[in-house]
Amino acid sequence: xxxxxxxxxxxxxxxxxxxxxxxxxxxxxxxxxxxxxxxxxxxxxxxxxxxxxxxxxxxxxxxxxxxxxxxxxxxxxxxxxxxxxxxxxxxxxxxxxxxxxxxxxxxxxxxxxxxxxxx
Numbered sequence: 001x002x003x004x005x006x007x008x009x010x011x012x013x014x015x016x017x018x019x020x021x022x023x024x025x026x027x028x029x030x031x032x033x034x035x036x037x038x039x040x041x042x043x044x045x046x047x048x049x050x051x052x053x054x055x056x057x058x059x060x061x062x063x064x065x066x067x068x069x070x071x072x073x074x075x076x077x078x079x080x081x082x083x084x085x086x087x088x089x090x091x092x093x094x095x096x097x098x099x100x101x102x103x104x105x106x107x108x109x110x111x112x113x114x115x116x117x118x119x
Contacts, residue, residue, distance in 0.1 A: 040100065042088035055089075060110045062094045068113050076107050 035045040035054055044055040060068040062075040076094045078084040079102050086094065086102070094102040096109040 043092055044089045057089060057093050059093055059096045060113050062090050064089060064093070068110060070114070073107060073110050073114075076102065076110060080104065080107070 033045045033047055033052065035043045044057060046053050046055065057064065058066065058068065060072055062072040062079075063069075065071070072093075075084065075090065079086045079090065079094055084090075091102060094106055096106045096113075099105070
């Protein structure tokens with residue numbers, strides 16, 4: 001299996017599971033999943049009706065409102081300062097520079113994203 005540095009936003013195969021059966025039925029039930037990227041950081045994932053979906057939210061959108069704004073900077077700072085225990089989704093979206101750590105470098109990247117949007 002090839003490791004990738006992140007999702008590209010396009011459909012692609014993350015895992016190919018093959019089972020060979022001879023007579024008996026194999027039933028796989030995926031109810032609780034933990035998926036991580038190449039750095040070991042958890043990624044949002046859901047399983048329903050036999051379909052496993054890895055969700056790649058917008059980097060920098062820590063507040064999950066489909067916008068990157070000042071609230072995302074505040075939430076990221078609260079994570080860094082230990083005032084908030086981040087969810088897997090928050091940690092994934094706050095790690096904007098993809099180094100596996102949520103720190104001030106991520107805040108700078110989010111600020112730069114805002115400056116470019118508002119130019």
